[in-house]
Amino acid sequence: MPELSRRQFVVYTLAASTLTVAAPLGCDAPAAEGATARRSDVVVTGTDDEMLVLEITRDNKVVVRLPRVEVGQGVTTAVAMMIAEELDARLTDVDIPLAEARTRGNQFTGGSNSVSSLYGPARNLAATARARLVTAAAQRWRLPARVLRTRDTMVVAPDGRTATFGSLTETAARVRRPRVSSKPKPASRHQVIGHPTTRIDARDIVTGRVRYTGDLSAAAAKPTVVARPPTLGGKVASVDDRAARALPGVLEVVRIPGGVAVVAESFHYAFEARDALKITWSPGPLAELSDAAIRSRLRAAVPALGRPPRGSAQLEERFEFAFVGHAPMEVLTAVADVRARRAEIWFSSQSPMGAREDIASAVGLPSSAVRVHVVRGGGSFGRRLNHDAAMEAALISKKARLPVKLMWSRADDIKHGRMRPAFQHRIRVSHAQGRVVAFAIATASVSEAWEGAAAQGGIAASAASSPLPSDSGLYNFGKLSGDSGSVELAMPLGAWRSVDSGTVRTAEEIVVDEIARTLGKDPVAFRRTTLRGKSVRAVLDKVATAGQWGRTMPAGQAQGVAVHEEYGSCVACLVEIDAADPKNPRVTKVVMAADVGTAVNPRGLEAQLMGTAVDGISTILRAGLHIDRGAVREGSYADFRWARQRHAPLHFEAHILPTGGEPGGAGELGVPAAAGAVANAYARATGTKPRRFPLNF
Amino acid sequence: MPRHTFVLNGKPVTVDAPDDMPLLWVLRDLLDVTGPKYGCGVGVCRACTSHLDGAEIQPCVVPVADCARREVTTIEGLADGDTLHPVQQAWLDCDVSQCGFCQPGQIMAAVALLKTTPEPTDADIDKIENVCRCGTYSRIREAIKKAATAGD
Numbered sequence: 068m069p070e071l072s073r074r075q076f077v078v079y080t081l082a083a084s085t086l087t088v089a090a091p092l093g094c095d096a097p098a099a100e101g102a103t104a105r106r107s108d109v110v111v112t113g114t115d116d117e118m119l120v121l122e123i124t125r126d127n128k129v130v131v132r133l134p135r136v137e138v139g140q141g142v143t144t145a146v147a148m149m150i151a152e153e154l155d156a157r158l159t160d161v162d163i164p165l166a167e168a169r170t171r172g173n174q175f176t177g178g179s180n181s182v183s184s185l186y187g188p189a190r191n192l193a194a195t196a197r198a199r200l201v202t203a204a205a206q207r208w209r210l211p212a213r214v215l216r217t218r219d220t221m222v223v224a225p226d227g228r229t230a231t232f233g234s235l236t237e238t239a240a241r242v243r244r245p246r247v248s249s250k251p252k253p254a255s256r257h258q259v260i261g262h263p264t265t266r267i268d269a270r271d272i273v274t275g276r277v278r279y280t281g282d283l284s285a286a287a288a289k290p291t292v293v294a295r296p297p298t299l300g301g302k303v304a305s306v307d308d309r310a311a312r313a314l315p316g317v318l319e320v321v322r323i324p325g326g327v328a329v330v331a332e333s334f335h336y337a338f339e340a341r342d343a344l345k346i347t348w349s350p351g352p353l354a355e356l357s358d359a360a361i362r363s364r365l366r367a368a369v370p371a372l373g374r375p376p377r378g379s380a381q382l383e384e385r386f387e388f389a390f391v392g393h394a395p396m397e398v399l400t401a402v403a404d405v406r407a408r409r410a411e412i413w414f415s416s417q418s419p420m421g422a423r424e425d426i427a428s429a430v431g432l433p434s435s436a437v438r439v440h441v442v443r444g445g446g447s448f449g450r451r452l453n454h455d456a457a458m459e460a461a462l463i464s465k466k467a468r469l470p471v472k473l474m475w476s477r478a479d480d481i482k483h484g485r486m487r488p489a490f491q492h493r494i495r496v497s498h499a500q501g502r503v504v505a506f507a508i509a510t511a512s513v514s515e516a517w518e519g520a521a522a523q524g525g526i527a528a529s530a531a532s533s534p535l536p537s538d539s540g541l542y543n544f545g546k547l548s549g550d551s552g553s554v555e556l557a558m559p560l561g562a563w564r565s566v567d568s569g570t571v572r573t574a575e576e577i578v579v580d581e582i583a584r585t586l587g588k589d590p591v592a593f594r595r596t597t598l599r600g601k602s603v604r605a606v607l608d609k610v611a612t613a614g615q616w617g618r619t620m621p622a623g624q625a626q627g628v629a630v631h632e633e634y635g636s637c638v639a640c641l642v643e644i645d646a647a648d649p650k651n652p653r654v655t656k657v658v659m660a661a662d663v664g665t666a667v668n669p670r671g672l673e674a675q676l677m678g679t680a681v682d683g684i685s686t687i688l689r690a691g692l693h694i695d696r697g698a699v700r701e702g703s704y705a706d707f708r709w710a711r712q713r714h715a716p717l718h719f720e721a722h723i724l725p726t727g728g729e730p731g732g733a734g735e736l737g738v739p740a741a742a743g744a745v746a747n748a749y750a751r752a753t754g755t756k757p758r759r760f761p762l763n764f
Numbered sequence: 765m766p767r768h769t770f771v772l773n774g775k776p777v778t779v780d781a782p783d784d785m786p787l788l789w790v791l792r793d794l795l796d797v798t799g800p801k802y803g804c805g806v807g808v809c810r811a812c813t814s815h816l817d818g819a820e821i822q823p824c825v826v827p828v829a830d831c832a833r834r835e836v837t838t839i840e841g842l843a844d845g846d847t848l849h850p851v852q853q854a855w856l857d858c859d860v861s862q863c864g865f866c867q868p869g870q871i872m873a874a875v876a877l878l879k880t881t882p883e884p885t886d887a888d889i890d891k892i893e894n895v896c897r898c899g900t901y902s903r904i905r906e907a908i909k910k911a912a913t914a915g916d
Binding site: 266273274277279284315335396445680713 | 765781782785786789792793794796798799800801802803804805806808809811838839840842843848852855856859860861862863864865866867868871886889890891892893894895896897898899900901902903904905
């Protein structure tokens with residue numbers, strides 16, 4: 068990654084009555100392209116879709132409309148911190164509303180890249196605005212700009228006079244040549260970035276004031292639910308809706324590709340009417356398929372490993388990972404108001420630009436006639452990359468000629484996807500004279516194949532055809548090789564937090580423990596001598612020290628460790644487990660350490676790591692989905708056994724290594740390390756070799 | 765249509781609704797009280813957790829008729845004006861929330877626990893069933909302990 072200081076950021080001033088500045092987003096290109104554009108000197112007349120725009124309002128608010136979605140990962144807080152830092156604004160004066168769907172630019176929330184892609188533009192933007200505000204105050208007070216200071220959303224003169232940014236914004240909008248530097252602060256002067264900060268929406272959350280899509284009264288939309296087939300991809304053969312229509316509060320019943328929708332005055336009436344529909348279903352394309360068959364097809368799809376080096380000994384392990392639902396707490400919900408010539412949609416989307424295109428073509432409107440408002444989401448874990456529910460809501464609204472608030476039930480969410488695909492991995496380690504000389508991995512996953520995938524708002528889960536996410540170049544393991552295969556099934560799949568690494572890297576970390584054991588080495592010591600990177604060794608050392616690696620533990624209890632490197636960051640996880648009852652293990656302690664370069668909000672990063680620890684516990688020990696004759700067997704959190712308080716560690720600690728520099732990604736980072744450490748701890752506590760996950764399934 | 769009167773966050777309210785209409789939809793769809801969230805509709809995820817006469821309930825499985833003349837408290841009724849309830853304050857101090865969707869229910873469950881068990885042990889806290897898909901459990905535990913100490 069290039070050094071931040073060498074990046075050339077162009078910041079534009081918008082012709083507006085209040086100070087409005089804009090920075091191109093997500094590219095280093097402007098420096099090369101824009102030979103004529105010197106920083107901050109260019110005045111443009113309109114907001115460009117590819118820009119991050121900052122406005123200082125007359126009532127002293129700093130508003131940045133963010134082309135990303137907040138789903139709990141804390142991106143709005145991180146961006147508010149970057150802005151507050153460079154403006155010297157109070158965090159409470161910074162508003163980060165979510166931008167509605169744009170037509171161009173990077174409006175994608177995924178790949179753990181929000182903070183790293185926004186870090187440069189956001190700080191340059193705010194630093195430019197600050198320079199103009201200071202210059203405006205200097206003009207007003209007839210003082211040299213360099214003697215003025217900024218704090219608490221105002222400019223301060225040496226004699227103590229103050230002017231709020233809001234009072235200066237109109238003058239600042241006309242400043243052409245700032246008289247102080249427009250450059251961001253050096254990290255050594257950061258007072259906000261790098262300091263643990265409470266979420267900007269924390270108070271609204273604990274008072275119940277935050278509004279998710281289902282809480283909106285937009286368009287006076289009517290509560291809507293869908294009767295869905297008992298099998299995946301099943302279709303309506305016939306429907307008798309007379310009894311349903313006769314029930315109180317029912318407004319409309321319409322058929323859609325996924326089932327039969329009921330629009331009602333309340334969700335209570337909608338559910339009652341849904342249950343009163345008499346529907347004959349034709350079975351989906353997988354109606355004869357169950358887990359056992361899927362597993363054997365996957366096994367056959369795992370490619371051969373090739374020849375091991377001559378003269379080496381081999382260790383070979385096979386792994387199976389079940390399907391896993393995303394199951395965000397907020398079920399998929401979308402408000403749609405589709406009219407003859409325009410449509411307006413509200414929902415939580417990681418890719419609203421694609422959603423707008425797909426919705427427009429589904430309802431037969433040009434995309435310029437479709438507005439997509441991005442709403443904060445109640446969790447995502449990758450689920451909101453797809454816009455299935457918004458597409459459905461739009462179709463229902465069009466057909467019913469009503470504005471609708473579609474909500475998937477929890478059973479809809481668990482039974483109809485999307486899911487992390489089932490995976491199988493075969494890993495072979497070749498060793499000679501106590502050293503690993505070759506590392507080979509072959510993997511196969513279920514990939515999504517159905518003609519309706521695109522029409523269902525699908526971004527295909529492309530696990531199988533893409534290159535392997537990891538060749539374990541993390542370790543000094545000699546010759547590396549890998550190959551992948553897939554089993555195409557008509558199932559609703561989707562990218563799940565940490566995507567392929569969630570199972571591939573987890574399996575690799577289990578094998579690293581296994582080879583250490585074969586070679587008679589301690590898992591931490593073995594990793595220390597074989598890991599290539601200094602940073603990843605440092606996070607490993609940190610958890611080993613902080614977590615007292617190797618301490619004596621009672622029978623049935625053990626520690627486990629694993630590391631991971633991705634998104635320009637690295638992480639280590641040490642877990643203690645009590646598996647005295649192997650059927651009911653409890654992870655008692657989790658110690659994680661991460662190096663993400665500059666951690667914009669260490670408290671937010673700790674939260675992300677904490678979440679991935681629970682992902683690891685849940686996916687390794689407890690929670691998965693079975694396929695029974697073409698249907699998902701589970702239907703709620705009662706049987707999709709995500710960890711609850713009694714399965715979460717009694718003690719959790721996270722150590723953030725203060726290395727500084729360019730921020731890396733963090734949202735998904737911890738999953739493979741946590742999952743690997745839980746599996747390794749369980750294996751050491753029980754003396755077993757778990758290879759099929761989740762364990763108690 | 766039957767008429768139901770109950771006390772909601774300190775104020776009497778009257779709604780026309782079928783007897784079996786779950787309190788959750790009465791609150792959300794008829795009264796625009798949206799703090800209690802739908803997460804499952806079957807009392808399993810507990811995102812809607814609220815109080816009936818001070819005790820924990822899951823409004824998604826409580827018919828409105830059962831609430832007649834009783835006191836319903838949702839997350840919106842917990843603070844005293846601008847002064848947060850000690851549990852809400854502990855949630856803020858520990859920055860518990862991530863996506864925030866389950867947190868109104870988590871807070872109401874914690875308040876109910878502390879009412880019956882002012883000094884909860886880890887085992888007591890483990891009995892809270894509310895699902896948090898983001899995995900904020902460690903901070904929830906910390907916040908409950910902090911609120912318990914604040915109550916001394």
